[in-house]
Amino acid sequence: MEKIYFALVDTPGLFASIIRRVIGMNYIHVVLAMDPELNEAYSVGRRNPAVPLFAGFEKEDAGKIESAFPTARYRIVSLECTDEQKENIYQKLKECYDRRFRYHYCILGLPMILCNIPFYQKNHYTCSSFVASVLEENGLGLFEKHFSLVTPRDFYELEDTHVVYEGTLQEFNRRCRRLPVGSRSKFWRVVRKISFGMNGAV
Secondary structure, three states: OOOEEEEEEEOOOHHHHHHEEEEEOOOOEEEEEOOOOOOOEEEEEEEEEEEEEEEEEEEOOOHHHHHHHHOOOEEEEEOOOHHHHHHHHHHHHHHHHHHHHHHHOOHHHHHHOOOOOOOOOOEEEEEHHHHHHHHHOOOOOOOOHHHHHHHHHHHHHOOOOOOOOOOEEEHHHHHOOOOOOOOOOHHHHHHHHHHHHHOHHH
C-alpha cells in the first residue's frame, strides 16, 4: 500500500474569514500532496500567497506561504491507497499543473454549498471540491455527496486517516529544513507589508 496526504490550512484574512463562517471551522484550505513534507503538493488556491485576488490551480510552495502567512497553522494527514491510485493521482496533478491557467476558483460554488445544491462550472473548483473530484476519479469516493459540496470540514472529519503533523507552518518548515522565501527587493517588501495588513497578519 501507498499513501497520499492532505494538508488542512488555517490562514488569516478577510476571504478566509468568510469561508470559516461557511464551513464552521478554522481550517479553510485543502492541499493534496504526494509526500509528508509537501514537496509535491497541489491545490486550487492563490496563485501568489501574498495576493488574494487571483486564484487557480498551483503547486504549493511552503516557503512562500510562510513568508505571506507567518501565523499559518497546518494539519497534515495521510490516507492509504494503492500504488496504482497514487501514480494515477500524481499524473493527474501534473497534467493539471501543465494546464494550470485553465483552472479557476469557483466563487459561485460557495453560496451553493450553503444551500446544499450541487454545482459545477467547467474548470472551476473550490480547493476541497477539486481534491474530492480527483480522488473520486481514482476510486477513492470518500464522501457520500457530490464533490462540489465537499468542504475542508469533510476532510478534517475523515476516518481512516493518520495525523502526520499539526502545528504552525513555521515549525513544520524548520523540521523539513525549509526556509521562508525572503523578499528580494524594496517593491516586494512593500507588497509583503500590504499583504500582511490585508490578511490580518501584521
